[in-house]
Amino acid sequence: MxxxxxxxxxxxxxxxxxxxxxxxxxxxxxxxxxxxxxxxxxxxxxxxxxxxxxxxxxxxxxxxxxxxxxxxxxxxxxxxxxxxxxxxxxxxxxDPDYDYPVPRKLMVVRTLVLTLLAEITIILIGFPLAKLALRKRRLRSTVRFLARVFNGLPVWAVAALFSLLIIMSALPNYLINGLGASTSLTRNLAYMAFPLISIVLVALWEFVEALVILLRDEFGKEYVRAKRAMGLPERRVERHVLRAVMPSFLGFLFQHFVEVSTLALVVDAFFGLFGLGKMLEWGFRISGDLYTLDPDVFFYPIAVFMVVNFFVLLAVTLLSELLTPGGGGVEA
Structure with missing residues (x-):
């Protein structure tokens, strides 16, 4: 370890x-x-x-x-x-040298909450959908098709469609007018609804497709057929398979978390969530042949995500080692 x-x-x-x-x-x-x-x-x-x-x-x-x-x-x-x-x-x-109109900690919290909510939602939807797709060939083909479609569709395009929906419906316009420095938990969570849906809609299908491939390969191995031949219940066989694929899944999950973090920055800047994506927009501005770079503003989100990703990577590595056979984990 x-x-x-x-x-x-x-x-x-x-x-x-x-x-x-x-x-x-x-x-x-x-x-x-x-x-x-x-x-x-x-x-x-x-x-x-x-x-x-x-x-x-x-x-x-x-x-x-x-x-x-x-x-x-x-x-x-x-x-x-x-x-x-x-x-x-x-x-x-x-030691930043910049006067933020919105507190930095609030901007960090908004982006991290949006990222975590999106990743958790994708996992909660993705696992049951992947297990169902393993049994139904038509659903598996649909997932593969949707993964190709949304891989080629930028998240800001989905965000733009939702913005039009808000404007043309009876939904309150404050959902796209910028959250500003509001600290109301209800308002913050309500404002994250459409950014969250935008991220999940784009990132879910690739996640499910990768999980289907991972599980299908594992279910096809000899030890799974042997356990089924022994008469073990399918639920116990699934537990063995999930334990076996977990180290590989955690590695993929870390990469997916980084991808979702990037989508969160784009959606944040588009909807005016005033998180780290908005900070990137403030930090680098171009006007004709002139450009302005505020290093303390532009590089702060980069530094934050490097720190966050470091701890996520450390947690993933520890869990992967514990769940790897011989790594200290409990046998399934």
Whole structure:
């Protein structure tokens, strides 16, 4: 078990470093972009000081500014990409420099609640549906068809259809007008209804199809036929099969959780749930040839999901090891 956890930790550390490296490249480019704009718009008096200092060192004023002056306002300019990425991820998570119109904790809670509700709903619907699809070929074909359809249909398209439904029906328009800073539990849960349905409708069918394939392969193995030949009740046979596929299922479930988290960000931004998806929208804005990146805003959702996914991965790894034969779990 210790080896599996160590391997998971190592893999996640490598993932953090990769994300930090990619983030750092983007941050350094943006810092250079901001510093370049500031130099071009610098008042004559400040420019004269820069030119005098540069001349005394035998340097070009622009090079002097970028090397000695700009890093004071944009510290990531003086860092390598990996250092810059780690710096921004840490800074956005623990020391943000941004005045949020909605409390950050409330935005995190909304996104995580939506994600967990969607994943739990998919599991509760998906397992019975997959077991039924194993026995009914027509339902299995329908599930496969729907999985292909919704794999090619973006979640925002489904969200747009529900938005039109709200507008054209007697449902209250506040369901699509933005939740804002409301802390009412009833209002928050009511507002999540259509975002939740949108995510479940898109993500359910792929989940069911994968589960059907996993269970069908396991039911076809020799030990299952032997247990049935021994006269064991079908319910006990199913328990054996579920115990056997659980480690593989947990690995798939982690990947599915990450996918659902991404859908939650998209739906959140579309419906104005004011969660982490809205924060991403605030953090990166483009207007013509100009763009604005607020690192503390844009990278905060990334940092949050890396922390959340780390604990989910750790829990999945522990459960997988306990349920693997010889891993400490109880025999079925």
């Amino acid at each position: 210790g080896r599996a956890i160590s391997r998971a930790l190592l893999n996640y550390l490598l993932l953090i470093l990769l994300v930090a490296l990619i983030s750092g490249i983007g941050i350094k480019d943006y810092s250079f972009y901001r510093a370049d704009m500031k130099f071009s718009l610098m008042p004559p008096a400040e420019r004269a000081v820069i030119e005098a200092n540069a001349s005394s060192m035998g340097m070009d004023p622009y090079d002097y500014y970028m090397r000695f002056v700009a890093p004071k306002d944009y510290p990531t300019l003086a860092m390598n990409p990996l250092h810059a990425g780690l710096y921004v991820l840490y800074h956005s998570l623990f």
